[in-house]
Amino acid sequence: MKDSAWLEKYTILDKAREQLIKDLEIQPRFHPYMDAAKKRMQALVNKLGPEQDAGDRFLDFLEEEYEYVEVEDEW
Secondary structure, eight states: OOOOGGGGTOOOTTSOHHHHHHHHTOOGGGGGGHHHHHHHHHHHHHHHOGGGOOHHHHHHHHHHHHHHHHHHHHO
């Protein structure tokens, strides 16, 4: 996944899954967690407003979802 300043301005909720994978260079191991991360983005936008719809936040959510499931699998 990319790590660049432009991610702060990149919006998530109006992009298709395939576009997000391409633009953010999301690795295949993260693909199963994209829907959960996008739902978290939508909830945040609903609560705090559209300025919360940022690529860097989505990537944080995506990594958290991945790590959460990985830890659950270890139990």
